[in-house]
Amino acid sequence: MGLLEHRNNDAWKGNSPQQYALNKSLKEAVILNADWIINMDVDEFMNIRCGNGTLDDFFARVPEATNVAMTWRLFGHNGVTDLSDALVIDQFDHCAPKFCPKPHTVWGFKTMFKNIGAYEKISCHRPNKLDDAWKDRVKWVNGSGKDMTREVAENGWRNSVKSIGYDLLQLNHYALRSAESFLIKRQRGRALHVDRSIGLNYWIRMDWSDHRDITIKRNIPRVRAELDRLLADPELRKWHDHGFAWHKAKATELHQSDEFQELYEQALKVKLTTTERVAYALALDMES
Numbered sequence: 001m002g003l004l005e006h007r008n009n010d011a012w013k014g015n016s017p018q019q020y021a022l023n024k025s026l027k028e029a030v031i032l033n034a035d036w037i038i039n040m041d042v043d044e045f046m047n048i049r050c051g052n053g054t055l056d057d058f059f060a061r062v063p064e065a066t067n068v069a070m071t072w073r074l075f076g077h078n079g080v081t082d083l084s085d086a087l088v089i090d091q092f093d094h095c096a097p098k099f100c101p102k103p104h105t106v107w108g109f110k111t112m113f114k115n116i117g118a119y120e121k122i123s124c125h126r127p128n129k130l131d132d133a134w135k136d137r138v139k140w141v142n143g144s145g146k147d148m149t150r151e152v153a154e155n156g157w158r159n160s161v162k163s164i165g166y167d168l169l170q171l172n173h174y175a176l177r178s179a180e181s182f183l184i185k186r187q188r189g190r191a192l193h194v195d196r197s198i199g200l201n202y203w204i205r206m207d208w209s210d211h212r213d214i215t216i217k218r219n220i221p222r223v224r225a226e227l228d229r230l231l232a233d234p235e236l237r238k239w240h241d242h243g244f245a246w247h248k249a250k251a252t253e254l255h256q257s258d259e260f261q262e263l264y265e266q267a268l269k270v271k272l273t274t275t276e277r278v279a280y281a282l283a284l285d286m287e288s
Helices: 019-025 055-059 179-190 200-206 215-231 234-256 259-271 276-288
Strands: 035-040 046-048 067-074 109-114 119-122 127-130 169-173
Touching: 019 119, 046 055, 046 067, 109 127, 179 234, 179 259, 200 259, 200 276, 234 259, 234 276
Parallel strands: 067 169
Antiparallel strands: 035 109, 046 169, 067 109, 119 127
């Protein structure tokens, strides 16, 4: 339909299939010709909280920015156990608090950046290897549009107490989704840290549900209208249904495994306050 381009990455080499793909992407026409570039995952949704919720609304408020640190807001499973064919942004609205400097994962960010040649490389969270000629010319802003260049121009992938901001834009991160989706993610493995397993510790780190944020839901009518338009295409509808059926079958299969069923039951039994969750995650950090 001319909307997406796919590249097979099965032949990846090195330590990370994701980084291998990003390195290869630098030669792609869609990257070379872009005005702005964003590297983000399919469980991350940009939530523009200003104006009418469009990129143009945001850009109008940060006209001098070359890099935007889009800080995560981590969303938990919201009590949803079964995988369903419903909008992620509608199903899950319980999340981490805005102020949560620890553990380090909560204030991680992904970067939207102008394609001006200031950096040589794209990594998971940001562009890297700043060209000396651009050191005094790049301007990083946070999700509130405030300058944070000195803190992250050279390196870094998370916000600090000084640089956190969600007023204009945040990146809603639905790392778990339903409990069944979590099982499928556990079975699939990770794209960046392939040597790290996804288990109960990951669930505890990511299942933030003590606060509620519904700001992205104002986009639901527009999203549904566009989704309906796309799924009117019979070929896309066929593959959409096929993909969902595959995931439901995989969830049923994993429930039959003692290992995965035990993980499923353990995850749903976890009941932690925000303070307890932070303490648990910090203990894991100290161990590793």
